[in-house]
């Protein structure tokens with residue numbers, strides 16, 4: 001990451017990029033956070049060179065849609081599902097994207113000539129929820145991203161908790177069933193084999209093999225199909241979503257025990273199942289609390305929310321990483337030229353609710 005010359009930091013636009021297993025979303029906002037342009041393409045290429053060219057192209061299109069050019073962009077925040085070195089913007093182990101090692105930040109800076117800040121997508125979303133105080137004023141929250149895989153972003157005392165390796169929150173690989181389905185990580189019965197989109201789809205395929213279910217009418221049922229079938233009364237689909245929701249409730253309980261947060265936000269593609277999912281998770285939490293006054297009190301004081309249909313949670317989170325680019329200019333009347341990576345750390349601390 002480069003230091004930001006004053007002339008760049010003074011530019012009016014910021015860009016947030018959310019790279020997922022199934023899409024690349026770009027949002028362009030002005031200094032007040034108002035939307036100026038956006039673009040969405042279905043998926044990032046698994047070939048690094050193609051991916052860089054594609055992501056750069058989508059960013060250019062979104063900026064053009066804002067009636068602007070890259071010369072108007074102060075910085076670009078990028079959320080990506082994988083392990084991210086925040087100092088360099090290098091991405092490793094982006095399993096769902098097929099990237100082994102990609103210096104994403106540096107390559108995009110070279111391609112676009114604009115400073116880039118890269119963070120794990122779920123951690124970025126957590127930073128965005130905290131800065132936006134989207135679900136009320138709190139400095140202690142968990143964002144649980146349930147998509148193709150599962151990961152959590154943990155905000156403690158107003159700061160993003162990254163851990164020594166930047167892997168804090170990789171809770172998708174907590175083993176809930178040691179004899180369960182094999183996971184991409186090599187273990188069996190990981191949380192994400194039960195509750196993530198790919199795990200629910202696999203359970204649907206197993207159900208089709210095992211017996212009568214309306215899921216057999218679909219060529220390749222997705223998690224959304226399974227929730228739809230459950231709502232329609234299909235017994236096999238209901239068992240799959242009940243099991244997924246019970247697993248989510250169990251992990252929410254463990255997150256609350258581990259971190260003592262007061263808010264847990266469920267996001268990601270699976271959360272778009274909406275109220276039928278939330279209702280089951282809340283029921284699961286009540287079942288956990290039923291025999292335990294301690295668990296009941298703890299969970300009773302914890303708010304669990306759906307992130308909602310707002311598809312901007314990832315792009316807004318990526319933009320939140322850039323917060324102090326604007327904040328430092330406002331405070332000093334000119335850009336104070338922090339390194340973009342340091343700026344992102346700084347803004348999390350600065351925006352703490354006192």
Ligand SMILES: [Zn+2]
Pocket residue numbers: 172173174183184185186187190
């Ligand atoms: Zn695993």
